[in-house]
Amino acid sequence: MSNVLLKNVVKNYNPGKARDVLRGINLDIKEGEFVVFVGPSGCGKSTLLRTIAGLDDITDGELYIGDHFMNDVPPVDRGVGMVFQSYALYPHMDVRTNMGFGLKLKKMDKTQIAKRVDPTAELLGLTKFLDRKPKALSGGQRQRVAIGRCLVQQPNVFLLDEPLSNLDASLRVKMRMEIAKLHKELGATMIYVTHDQVEAMTLADRIVVLSPLPPKATTNLEQVGAPLELYRTPVNRFVAGFIGSPKMNFLTGMLEEIGKKSCTVKLDTGNLIKVSVDASTGKPGDQVDLGLRPEHTVMLDHPQADSTITGTVKLAEHLGSESFIHLEVGCTPFTVRVRPGTPAKPDSQFDIGIPADACYLFDENGKAFERTEIFVRQD
Amino acid sequence: MGMVQPKSLKYRVMWTHIFMWFFLASIIFPLLVIIAISFRTGNFSVGEIIPSNPTLDHWKLALGMSITDADGTVTPPPFPVLLWLWNSVKVALISAGLIVALSTTCAYAFARMRFAGRTLILKAMLIFQMFPAVLALVAYYALFDRIGEYMPWLGLNTHPGLIFAYLGGIALHVWTIKGYFETIDQSLEESAMLDGASPWQAFRLILLPLSVPILAVVFILAFIAAITEVPLASILLQNMDKLTLAVGAQQYLYPQNYLWGDFAAAAVLSGFPITIVFLLAQRWLVGGLTAGGVKG
Numbered sequence: 001m002s003n004v005l006l007k008n009v010v011k012n013y014n015p016g017k018a019r020d021v022l023r024g025i026n027l028d029i030k031e032g033e034f035v036v037f038v039g040p041s042g043c044g045k046s047t048l049l050r051t052i053a054g055l056d057d058i059t060d061g062e063l064y065i066g067d068h069f070m071n072d073v074p075p076v077d078r079g080v081g082m083v084f085q086s087y088a089l090y091p092h093m094d095v096r097t098n099m100g101f102g103l104k105l106k107k108m109d110k111t112q113i114a115k116r117v118d119p120t121a122e123l124l125g126l127t128k129f130l131d132r133k134p135k136a137l138s139g140g141q142r143q144r145v146a147i148g149r150c151l152v153q154q155p156n157v158f159l160l161d162e163p164l165s166n167l168d169a170s171l172r173v174k175m176r177m178e179i180a181k182l183h184k185e186l187g188a189t190m191i192y193v194t195h196d197q198v199e200a201m202t203l204a205d206r207i208v209v210l211s212p213l214p215p216k217a218t219t220n221l222e223q224v225g226a227p228l229e230l231y232r233t234p235v236n237r238f239v240a241g242f243i244g245s246p247k248m249n250f251l252t253g254m255l256e257e258i259g260k261k262s263c264t265v266k267l268d269t270g271n272l273i274k275v276s277v278d279a280s281t282g283k284p285g286d287q288v289d290l291g292l293r294p295e296h297t298v299m300l301d302h303p304q305a306d307s308t309i310t311g312t313v314k315l316a317e318h319l320g321s322e323s324f325i326h327l328e329v330g331c332t333p334f335t336v337r338v339r340p341g342t343p344a345k346p347d348s349q350f351d352i353g354i355p356a357d358a359c360y361l362f363d364e365n366g367k368a369f370e371r372t373e374i375f376v377r378q379d
Numbered sequence: 380m381g382m383v384q385p386k387s388l389k390y391r392v393m394w395t396h397i398f399m400w401f402f403l404a405s406i407i408f409p410l411l412v413i414i415a416i417s418f419r420t421g422n423f424s425v426g427e428i429i430p431s432n433p434t435l436d437h438w439k440l441a442l443g444m445s446i447t448d449a450d451g452t453v454t455p456p457p458f459p460v461l462l463w464l465w466n467s468v469k470v471a472l473i474s475a476g477l478i479v480a481l482s483t484t485c486a487y488a489f490a491r492m493r494f495a496g497r498t499l500i501l502k503a504m505l506i507f508q509m510f511p512a513v514l515a516l517v518a519y520y521a522l523f524d525r526i527g528e529y530m531p532w533l534g535l536n537t538h539p540g541l542i543f544a545y546l547g548g549i550a551l552h553v554w555t556i557k558g559y560f561e562t563i564d565q566s567l568e569e570s571a572m573l574d575g576a577s578p579w580q581a582f583r584l585i586l587l588p589l590s591v592p593i594l595a596v597v598f599i600l601a602f603i604a605a606i607t608e609v610p611l612a613s614i615l616l617q618n619m620d621k622l623t624l625a626v627g628a629q630q631y632l633y634p635q636n637y638l639w640g641d642f643a644a645a646a647v648l649s650g651f652p653i654t655i656v657f658l659l660a661q662r663w664l665v666g667g668l669t670a671g672g673v674k675g
Contacts, residue, residue: 055569076575086673088566092588102574153574 001189002066002079002156004029004052009061011047021047024219025061027208029191034183036200037193039210040242043220045193046085048210049159052191053082066156081155085162087146089134095121096130099149116152124148140171147182158190164199176202197245201227209239232374237366240291246324248291248360249334251309255279255286261372262356265290269330273307274356277369291360294324294335296375298353304378305353309334316344325350417643424639441644460645462620463627468652470538470612470623471605474545478601479594482549486556487582491565501557504550512548513610519544520614536617544615545605552597559593560586564673595663602656606649624649 004027011022021044029035037045050056052063054075063070070078090098097104099120100113121127124144134142143163150158163179164172180203183190194200200207207230213220223230223239234240240248253267263279265288266272273290282288298305311327311334318341325344327334336352344350358375362368411428417437419430436446441460447453488494489501512519520535523544527534534540563586571581587594606625613626622630624645631642 053573055572075569075573080573082570082573084566084570084673086564086566088564088570088673090567090571090585101571105575105580149570149574 001031001187003031003033003064004157004189004191005062005064005067006052007062007064009048009051009063010059011044011051011056012059013056015059019215020059020213022051022210022220023213023217025221026219027221027224029189029206032187032189034190034192034203034205035208036204036206037191037208037210038195038197038200038242039222040212041195042212043210044213045195045210046161049082049161049191049193052157053080053159054078055082079156080159081150081153081157082159083146083150083161083163085165087134087142087166089142089145089149091134094131094133095126095137095145098134098145099152101149102153116154117148120148120151123151139167140175143167143175144178147179151186156189158188160190160192162194163192165194165196172199179203197243201231201243207243209242211238211242233368233371234360235368237289237291237362237368240360240362240368244293246294246335246337248293249332251290251292251329251332251334253288253290255282255284255288258282258284263361263369265361267309267330269309271307271309273309273354273359275359275361276357276373277359277361277371279361279369282363282369287364289362289366291362292354292358295337296355296358296377297336297338298355298377300351300353302353304355304375306356307354308351309354310349310351313344313346313348313350315346316342327352413643413646416639417647419640422636422638422640424637437640437644440641441648457641458627458630459620460624460627460648463622463624463645464648464652466538466621467606467623467625467649470541470545471602471652473538474542474605475598475601477542477546478549478552479598481546482552482556482597483587483590483594484582485549485553486560487586489553490557490560491568501554505554508548508550516610516614519611523615535615536621538616538621541612541615541623544611545601545608548604552601555597556590556593559590563589566673591663592665595660599657599660603653606653 006025006027009022009025010020012018012020025048027035037048039045047056051058052065054070054073058071065078065080090101093101096117099117103113103116117130118127121130124147126141126144126148129137129141129145134145137145143166146163160179164175167175176199179192183203192199192203204227206224207227208224209222209230211220211222222242223235227243230239230243234243237250241250251267251269253265253273255263256266256272257264258279260278260280262274262276263282264272265275267290275290300308309329311329313325314328314333315326317324317326321340323338323340323342325336325338325342327336327350336350338344355375357371357373360368360371415426415428415430416424418433418435419426420432420434420436439446440454440456443456443459443461445453445455489497523533523535523540526540527537531537532539533543567585567589568576568581571585572578576584606623608623609625609629612623613629616622616626619627628642628645628649631638631645
């Protein structure tokens with residue numbers, strides 16, 4: 001097991017000509033930690049993983065694995081194992097040979113290879129398939145072979161590049177739980193790349209949110225933190241909008257009254273909203289974005305409703321266990337989660353209650369004001 | 380398969396069949412004529428398709444056997460046809476093997492590595508290949524004449540020299556193989572490298588086994604090209620016992636006396652190695668080698 005330390009890592013595929021893909025990446029991944037990289041496509045999360053694996057070189061900065069400087073060390077000597085998005089099984093070898101390939105290259109003899117491959121196959125439920133070629137396996141089995149091939153190498157750090165993205169929904173849930181179980185059993189350091197935030201929220205000890213690098217920014221690492229920390233106290237508008245499903249709603253407005261404990265925001269629609277944040281760094285008249293999660297709105301007559309806004313119903317989605325109503329507030333789309341089966345006729349008016357402690361507030365540059373209270377629904 | 384088709388399709392299928400039969404006939408007919416000539420008495424290029432009194436004389440001469448006429452005169456075989464055939468097969472096998480080895484490694488570099496001038500070299504190779512090699516015959520002669528002064532075994536009138544000259548024509552093969560390599564997911568080799576493979580091992584243990592079909596195609600093409608090549612071989616080879624069959628067979632056709640029958644037997648003979656190589660290589664021409672390795 002090893003820790004992974006990145007200091008000011010920069011990656012550019014064509015220095016001098018192309019734009020940086022990664023910039024100012026500082027990360028300290030502890031031994032045995034499960035870290036998930038998330039971000040929209042093109043944010044460089046896979047690139048970051050590949051630089052850790054050594055499949056891409058680092059343009060600038062330092063990488064340490066297990067306290068050893070790794071910038072110029074070839075992949076095989078880094079003690080990392082990687083599971084590829086495409087599985088990358090060797091099609092002309094059976095499962096046994098696939099899993100033992102690395103050991104064979106290390107000149108281990110057959111009995112020793114079998115001693116490692118067989119228990120791993122047992123662990124992953126692959127014993128029956130050891131003599132099959134990859135093409136005779138199902139998607140989930142191939143996925144397990146890919147993980148198994150990585151396991152037999154006994155790496156210090158596991159790198160997983162969107163390993164579940166090619167599986168169907170039910171299999172994905174199952175494999176997700178198996179990976180979580182595997183992490184518990186092995187206690188290994190795992191770095192996992194995904195764009196699926198359910199995977200990120202459920203698996204991660206810590207989540208790393210990356211964004212596509214804006215031209216002048218100093219870094220595209222937006223926030224690092226535990227899943228609920230990112231959900232409750234995102235540092236900026238990007239993280240707030242990225243973590244959470246369905247997405248957070250945003251309404252523009254300006255600061256009306258500021259305060260240490262709470263403030264008042266006047267929305268462009270004219271509504272006055274009470275917000276529990278420390279807005280003392282701003283001043284009245286500043287442009288702000290108000291963020292509100294769909295699951296954090298309440299009925300008008302609810303005791304927690306501190307302010308109200310009204311929207312026009314565009315579409316109602318009844319999922320059985322819950323219902324989502326898509327509104328338009330002013331000209332901005334706004335989604336709310338309501339009690340299952342709540343009637344909502346298209347084009348009718350729909351009033352929503354807003355608890356002050358459910359609101360997020362971001363300044364002109366997208367930076368979050370510190371929240372003073374965290375909303376807990378009382379039914 | 381089970382799709383509902385319009386009625387007119389039946390006629391279109393019929394016409395296609397008729398066209399294909401004509402097409403097939405026009406390809407097979409010349410071969411039949413050559414075979415017919417090789418069994419026809421006397422040396423005539425025109426005559427019956429099925430000879431009325433067939434003879435094996437031309438074949439005997441081609442296979443190095445003397446023939447005895449009715450009046451008792453013995454005609455020895457005029458040329459060492461079997462030796463020529465052996466020369467052809469030797470040159471073609473070695474040059475095809477070397478061409479596959481060279482163009483595969485070349486194609487790997489072009490498909491997987493990034494280096495300065497990569498696209499320039501690729502395009503230049505293709506463009507240079509567009510000039511017919513025949514135009515450079517004099518240059519080839521001069522070059523190999525000079526090489527022979529320093530390395531006689533590689534100079535004019537040697538088989539290594541001819542093979543060396545054939546190795547110049549790999550640009551198209553490089554393009555073909557490069558195109559195939561690019562269809563193979565690079566993550567396979569990356570994964571192999573993480574498993575501890577050197578670039579050479581990743582190439583030999585992962586990429587090559589998956590590329591067997593295209594290597595077989597290139598081998599066959601290079602083999603056929605070497606067997607049937609005349610201009611270069613006729614310039615570089617001079618001794619009667621060094622000639623390849625394609626060059627040597629033309630010795631039967633001198634302006635005073637066209638020995639069509641003997642020529643035809645030699646020509647049919649030169650088709651055998653190609654047929655055999657093709658039949659042998661056919662079992663490598665299979666699809667689906669890469670199935671299951673990466674997600675579809």
